[in-house]
Amino acid sequence: FKDLTTKLCDPDHLRSKPDVADLKFGHIFTDHMLKILYHKKLGGWQKPVIIPFENISLHPAAKVLHYAVELFEGMKAYRGVDGKIRIFRPDMNMIRMNGSALSSGLPTFDGMEMVKCLNRLVEVDQEWVPHSEASSLYLRPTLIGIDGTLGVQQSDSALLFAIMCPVGSYFNGNDDSISLLADPSYTRAWPGGCGDKKLGSNYGPTIRVQNKAIEKGRQQVLWLYGPDHQITEVGTMNIFVFYQNEFGDKVLVTPPLTGLILPGVTRQSILQLCEQWKEFRIEQRTVTMGEIVKLQKSDKLLEMFGSGTACIVSPISSIEYQDEIINIPTIQHPNPIFRRIREELQAIQYGHIEHPWAQPID
Template sequence: MFLSLLQPVRMTARCVRSISSFRADDLHITLTDKPKPKPSYDNLPFGGNTSDHMFEVDYTPAMGWSRPVIRPVEPLQIHPAAKVLHYASELFEGMKCYRCVDGKIRMFRPMENLERMERSAVRAGLPPYDRFEFLKVIKKLINIDQEWVPYSDRCSMYIRPTFIATEPSLGVTQSTDAKLFVIAGPTGPYFKTSMKAIRLLADPQYVRAWPGGCGAFKMGSNYAPTVAIQAYAQREHNCQSVLWLFGDDHQMTEAGTMNFFVFWTNEAGEQELVTPPLDAGLILPGVTRKSVLELTRQWNEFKVTEEVIPMGKFIKALNEGRVKEVFGSGTASIVCPVGQILYQGQELHITDTDDIGELTQRICHDINEIHYYLKPHPWMESIDIDGDESLRTVTAN
């Protein structure tokens, strides 16, 4: 069941044209007359700044999709009975674009994010749209706010597409109305520790996801219940994040908002990079996770596996000196080394230094070279919109 839900929705050109959707060539653009000052790239926080403009479009059954607009960032107009405010009918994505060494701005694997967003929308019961048209309007938004993309090889622009249920009704039913919007802004590293190893709290009484739930979909309702636990881990245990466990065997699933990887010598004596599998629906199918798996398999230097990692198996390997590195991966952090895990009163020391491991550092280096086009790669997609002069030219309507 979960594997079928996680598969991208494949559509022929005929099917794409038949979907009721907004169209990029219908965009109504209003440019701000009060542009904001750009922040300094030094110590730029994650998610603390938004650019000047946003994208917005609404859906109702009677009218279908409204005319899409790009306008100055301002508060949303939403009814207090909107279902998103009462039943958390909401989903989002996290994407990045980079100012590359050749001066062009490129996005990192955007269609992977939009395919995942489409799967989340199906699970949330929100209306369909043409994701190819959606990508066009996102590129247009970036084009308009291109000066907000940092001139830095340490920063990027973070893009946040969001889809919410807006029907003004308190019944617990599928929403008839919806709003799709996108904001963006320059961002720095996710963790204040930057690339230093973090400490995780692993407490089996707190569970992030379970079979049959929505852990495999990027919904806001997955994140809200984790915030207090993350704060508790920081306040009471000096842990930067939480290692989420599941089941009687305390399976290691995710590290905070990141996918989780272990590099070890397995019981057969092989070097192996292992991450939890997607088939149970417990794990978000991260775009960076997928990229790490594809990249390391291309190297063909060690075994790369997707399998369940129980705490008992991990601790045994750690006690036998077989665990080499542990790290998380995600759009915000790319990769983040893990140095210690606090588990049921035990201090599990993966490394006693803040230094990043050799493999983690290599993965980070190679992906960053792809991001900034030091190593040209098909994962990077230009925001140039070929063959459509109306979308390439920024004008106010």
């Protein structure tokens, strides 16, 4: 970080800030970006630079273009009620990003030094952080292999960069629920694979199935695994199920970290929050579609929701599974758990509650 240099954009070339109401996820970007090159022959990581937003020039044989040697993260900066700008749990993103780098044969880095560089980038473009509790600034750190040689092998040159965009709600409306397509003929991840890493190669192959869900009138895909149809993830989100067991106890359950799902920052935050409440049981275990169907038919299924950086918490209203519709009363309760979780997380993110998870950029 001490070697970081900043080249500011010409004031005459600064982009106009969009209206908060017009924000569309990932369409409008800020004036500056962070770039850090890695060259093994030059001793590793080079000096970080913040420069005006620009296109990236790559050799046509760059490994990222041929073998998907690439990974990324998603983080958010929030403008608090006190005017301070905070980033939510960036340390966890850096740990996960380094794990993805190891899986891709890409160089690892000092996570906290990267956080300092990101803080400076947000500071430079702080006017882009929306003055609204319905929006935030999304950070997309990305690491790509840029060796200009063909062949499936480790890339000795890499580019670590970060771009940012102001974003509103990922889905329309705070309590707008989503419907899912659960088709066991498609699999997102498998044991021994990289389903728990944030690699671009995990996401591209899901587009076809996502399009199928949309054609059937569903917003997202509920990814299943195995002959018993275990639930794993919802689109790009982790999933939670809130239900009442046979003893009348309320339980919040989410699939375990066995390598099939991403270790979500929001997922971990939800588990920790709910553990502090001590109001219901919390479980991390395998959940099958058979169990979901049984709970729904016995009126024991109370809520289902997805969680992630982009959406925070998204309620689920129905699942299409084996030509049947499973309706879930998530938004029909007067005080649903998903809403309480979302409100408490947002209170931390926007500075209503002082919390070490929300780290001021200064």
